[in-house]
Amino acid sequence: MDDNDTTSQSSYEGSTTPPPLAGHPPALTRMATVGNIPQGTKAPFDIVQTYHRLLREDPDLTMPVAAIEALIELLVQSRAVTVFETLDLVKTQSDYLKSRIPNSISLSAGTDLFQRYMISSLKPSSTGNFDSVRQHLLSNGRLFVSRAKAGRERIANYGRNFVRDGSVVLTHGGSRVVGALLSKAAEASASGGNVRFNVIYVMNDARSHESKSVVSALRAKGVPVAIIPEGAVGYAMGKVNLVIVGAEGVVENGGIISRLGTYQIALLAKAAGKPFYVAAESHKFVRLYPLGQYDLGIDQEVIKFETEDEEETSHNDVEAKFTDSTPRVLERMDYFGDVKPNSAVDAVDFTPPALVSALITESGVLTPSAVSEELISVWY
């Protein structure tokens, strides 16, 4: 270990391993011991770029899966020769990736799962032939990715049964799972089944492009879609039979973290007594337990108090705006000052489990409390 420490101290220059930082998180300091990032002939491997590239290349890819794929690519290129090195590398790079993405909740589900999987498959007993272990790991990792992608199809198959003939479904956001679910339900009606349903889509003006594509995809399938602004959800709730939304992350108590506005829809649905379903793959289960909206572990600039004169200065100096605004919750900001907190456009909110009727996952339809059991069984 000591040896490793000294070598790593000097090898930050060429590597993308973040330098050890004083204070917390101590994990970063401790884990940043291995500087064996592939520094091949080409440009050094950058996990953040890889992650972004993967997301760009495949629009169907979810954030956790992209994170896992990025980590697999990292493993392919790494020259780690021991189990410990590999684990250390993945841990360091995961933390680094998380720190570079403003909203790391969804992504951390993937990196945590992958690390967990590695620890369980890289048992000390299997250290005999590291190369075969690594091959096994890589092939299984790929299998995991392909399974995760297939999960969406299974969710759609489970979820379509919730959409009954003549029902009105309210949804919002650009969740691909919900899109798949609704088009699956629509397809059934095209192929002779008589499930005719209407969709009320809650439009978010800041993301109108995404919204429009979802709406046009549904309309192309012959589903009548009404578009309402976010302010009309309460008004429209009386006509709605069920609400289906997607999620960025499903947290330990069965609540969800999702696009800003989900919480209020859930509250309105509860008040009106309408079922509120969440369609999410089980790789979105995050080891996070928020106690409320401001306990998500990320920094969001949703509520900004300003006066006239403050506004001027903030327009002039963007940097000053970031430092002067509400106190930061997250330590991470002190280390990577260039990561912008979530603006209102990308922001998420937390929907507590009491408002969720059921979660439609590829392993079945779960109650919120079943999520915690599922997570316990994975992690213990």
Add this chain to the structure above:
Amino acid sequence: MSSSEATPVESPKPVEAPPKQSQPDAAPKLSGAEIKKQKAAEKAARRAQAAKEKQGGAPAPPLASPAPAQKGDGPKAQKSQQKRRGSMSTPKDIPIRSQKGIVVIPEEPKKEDKTVEFFRHLYKPRMKGLAGAGKDAHPAVLALGIQMSNYSICGSSARLVATLQAFKRVIESYTTPPGNTLTRHLTSHVLSPQIEYIASCRPISISMGNAIRWLKLEISKVDIDTPEADAKKALCEGIDVFIRERVTFADQVIANSAAEKIRDGDVILTYAKSSIVQHALVKAHEDGKKFGVIVVDSRPLHEGKHLAAALAGLGIEVKYCLTNGLSHNIQDATKVFLGAHAMMSNGRLFSRAGTALVAMEANDNDKPVLVLCETIKFTERVALDSIVHNEIAPPDELVITGGALEAWRDIPHLQLCNPMYDVTPAEYIQMIVTESGNVPPTSVPVLHRLGNESQG
């Protein structure tokens, strides 16, 4: 009405049963219920007489039977109405009734039952001293019992650890009698009397029950062929490991993860005193978090005073109030930390009486409630209310010397109720912090099962 009905039955009676002569005078003015009782008594007496003098008693049964039949004829509602009207309109009834009570029951007025009816099944005489302790009780256990009954060892975890340590002493000083084996003899002949004695000092807590079950299992697993010294050593080491893993280490893990939940600027409200909550708050303070604490406390134990003093001594800003200041102070709090006596399988929290009130207030004010609880305190039992299972502390603890209640035993119709615990509904609890992670209340049975599997 009913009393007039009774007279024809009553009048031939003196002829047959001379010893009951005093009754006819009182009978016409009796209320229906009294008459029913009286008649039942008479009937029994007559039957007894009939049994004695087989011939003379023969006419009695036919006379007794028409009375209940007549009574049953009238519509019930009407009768009860009449009864009520009768008792209310004629205030004479009341003095006569009491007079009659004295006449019929010749013994002097019974001492009033000073236990509260709902909780009557929970009253247990509590051993206060060494007197009455069985000869089997080990000295360490005797001391522990007294410490428990006077609350000098208080709190679920402290009692658990103290009990296990006392049992360790018991096991150390144990020698297997000839012709017996440790496995078969220790539990039934040595350990059971100790447990009995401790339970007589204060009822066994859930965590103690779990630990005792574990210890008995360990003893039963000892191989018969193991030499006694080795077996004893193994058991004592096992107890040490158990305490370390399930209590000491668990406390550290819980304190760490609870401290993580505390942010700068938080105000943590807590109720009474829980050692684990104290650990967590101290840990957060050591980590350099800037936060305040509100300690809500209640009579009669005033456990929160110790917590408030300990935290204030460390330089944490502490506010102390009793439950009457709860609804005001809860508004300043940002999170509520609660200790536990036990977590029930339906996700309910069983803790010091008053906890449910704090949790309810917190829920009303939209403050998250966190329960800090080791998995050793989880139980497979469920609790729907705090009446079926509870512990009643001596009611005299509520009395302030020199206060108005000092002579409460002499005041008729006054009972004091001093339950130790109450049950907090699962809906009021946002999170349970355990050594195996943070879980919602619905996951209690899952964790309990996992804990037992690893134990078994």
